[in-house]
Amino acid sequence: MNQKKMLFTFLLSLGLIFASAQVSHAQVKSTSKFYRIEQPLSLKLLVTLGGLGLIGAEGWWFLFSKTKSQRTITSQGIQELEILVDGGYKPDRIVVNSGQPVRLNFLRKDPSSCLEKVLLPDFHKALDLQLNKTTSVEFTPTQAGEYTFHCGMNMFRGVVKVQEPN
Numbered sequence: 228m229n230q231k232k233m234l235f236t237f238l239l240s241l242g243l244i245f246a247s248a249q250v251s252h253a254q255v256k257s258t259s260k261f262y263r264i265e266q267p268l269s270l271k272l273l274v275t276l277g278g279l280g281l282i283g284a285e286g287w288w289f290l291f292s293k294t295k296s297q298r299t300i301t302s303q304g305i306q307e308l309e310i311l312v313d314g315g316y317k318p319d320r321i322v323v324n325s326g327q328p329v330r331l332n333f334l335r336k337d338p339s340s341c342l343e344k345v346l347l348p349d350f351h352k353a354l355d356l357q358l359n360k361t362t363s364v365e366f367t368p369t370q371a372g373e374y375t376f377h378c379g380m381n382m383f384r385g386v387v388k389v390q391e392p393n
């Protein structure tokens with residue numbers, strides 16, 4: 228899944244680069260009647276290298292930044308885990324069994340308003356997280372699969388991986 232994501236980002240970046248190249252080309256054409264600004268080759272090269280560097284960085288990020296998945300701890304029949312909300316979700320990959328209640332305790336340490344909400348659309352849950360407090364959500368997954376949760380603007384994401392109990 229991560230490699231798919233990476234490929235997608237790579238293609239998207241390429242698309243954007245080509246699109247912006249087209250736009251600047253069109254602009255040169257339409258303004259060439261009046262004057263023409265020639266950019267030195269070194270600058271073009273620098274911009275190109277910068278772009279390639281960014282693509283590389285994105286690819287690296289998607290390949291290596293993924294945190295380890297974490298299992299919940301079951302007590303009194305509830306699969307429970309604390310998730311630290313600080314510049315994202317830690318852990319951001321949670322493994323649970325299907326057919327058994329899950330309780331996720333979100334501890335928000337990040338004041339950014341971006342992270343004040345967390346949505347679990349597949350389980351029809353939306354939470355308002357208060358700063359420096361723990362907010363819990365409970366649900367019972369019934370089917371194996373991967374279910375994402377994310378912040379209000381879908382910038383930070385995590386995955387609940389539901390598997391059949393062994």
Ligand SMILES: [Cu+2]
Nearest residue numbers: 341378380382
């Ligand atoms: Cu956000």
